[in-house]
Amino acid sequence: MPAVRRALKDILAGAIFIAFGLAFAIGALGYEVGSPLNMGPGYVPLALGIVLMGLGGLIIVKGFIAGEGEPIGDVDWRAVVLITASLLFFGITVRGLGVVVSLFIATLMAAMARSATSIREALLIAAGLTVLSILIFIVALQLRLPVIGPWIPV
């Protein structure tokens, strides 16, 4: 399937756009659409969703006609998973655990995203960054964030 291989990048990109266009368009149908004179909340997202599906289709067609065929390249799944997990963990736990614990664990996960970093190094990096962040954001900038959260009995 040389044609598919040549167009692979465009097929995937087009598919992502079509999927998002479709999702937004279907979601928009759940709100009042209205008319041009009196547009409901669904009008603009519905129109844009349809346009996005069209553009996604166009990208796929163009891929088959004039795909560049460059390889997509490997994805470093370790990095993808750990960086995402790090952000999600921080978002979920920062209010409960407080900045100190939550940020330490989150940066530890982030530091481990690079496969060449050893656990010892990652622990040092996480500890250093946590102290630095506390100094910058809590001490210097006085942001009102929970330093130690309610989940941690003191």
Next chain:
Amino acid sequence: MELFENLALGLQTALSPENLLYCFIGVVLGTAVGVLPGIGPTATIALLLPITFTLEPVTALIMLAGIYYGAQYGGSTTAILINLPGETSAAVTAIDGHEMAKKGRAGPALATAAIGSFIAGTVATLVLVLFAPPLAGVALTFGSAEFFSLVVLGLIASVTLARGSTVKALAMIVLGLLFGTIGQDLYSGTPRFTFGVRELFEGINFVSVAVGLFGVAEILRNLEDEKTRHVVTKAITNLWPTREDFRRIAAPIARGTVLGSALGILPGAGHVLASFGAYSIEKRLSKHPEEFGHGTIEAVASPESANNAAAQTSFIPLLTLGLPAHPVMALMLGAFVIHGIAPGPQVIEQEPELFWGLIVSMWIGNLFLVMLNLPLIGIWVRLLTIPYKILFPAIIAFASIGTISLGLNPWHVFAIAFFGLLGYFLIKLGCEPAPLLLGFVLGPLLEDHLRRALIISRGDLSTFVNRPISAVLLAMAVAAIFIAVLPKIRRQREVVFADADEP
């Protein structure tokens, strides 16, 4: 003269101790973060934005502007010393700048960049002073139909001036517009696409989108294969250019400044185009074009001036029309809105102190840059030696804590992860992230003007073509698309960009 009164007001505002201090802090922070390799001006500003939210509007914007040209300038230092440009416009400086550094002439290369940037910044600030008020005067006559068409033109023009596939860039804009609709509908109050999550009613925060697309996605790309960096640190002994150097850089700086000031006003990659264009012009005018690419001082002076002039004049569309020319300006627009100011033609009239204070502070900021960068170059070089294994967790940490501080809303942090992943995969599939951010920031504006214009015209869609200014703007947008897909111009565009990719 009204102009002098305005400038006096600006000076008064910009020279207040507080504003002066934050301008200084902004420039220093911007340079420091901008110097760090692997993080460009957009991510820098997004990361540092939350710090400014507690300040007075004028002070916050002055500081942000300082961060912006500090980051821009820091990026060229990185480009010269380790050939790792933080963003595309510094890529040109990297070519000959790094060659100069390898020959032991890093000092003169850095000084040339600083002097060129300062002269360009000064001239471009004057351009801003002269051209912004009349342009805003024109825009004051605009109604919603005109603003709708203007935003459409701005979005489409930003695509045609960028590199890469035009259709993909258009799709990225529309995707950005769609993400912009998330949150409560302004007219009916209906929460859209929030899945019942209360925290999403206010919409997705633009800081999260920017940090995700330009910070996290970049980290994921860098982790794929870590390049070994070659830092040129040993040779920075004689900083000052020779008399011969000064003679050689005078004309290129002037040419770069003119080109940059003009192209910076264009939406999209005006500053990128300016530095690439300046490089090709110098190469064509040079008596020794074969020396280009091997450490010619002209090839540092002109693009760097063009780049900085364009950075300054790209404030014109934002301050007069409320239209961001590139992602950094989109973040500035977001910052204006957070401080309760809608950027647009009315800013000059309603907030003269802010408008003129900001402009004058840009010149002062440029002065700080020259004073700071050359003597402190040793510190910046030290920053370059921070290994990436420490740098990228630091970006994640600062991004997390910075966004959570915007109201303790965990969804702001989740959004970083989402846009980081989305951006990473889309970039791998050949889609540039900048149009998505522009679409996202301009989405609510576009919808608002569309709906208002149609209410005024009683639902008649022809209002956009019946009103002459609106019709002209839309015609320009259509023309821009045609120009982008015409094969001949496409090829030339590739040539302009390809020129700089050669080592």
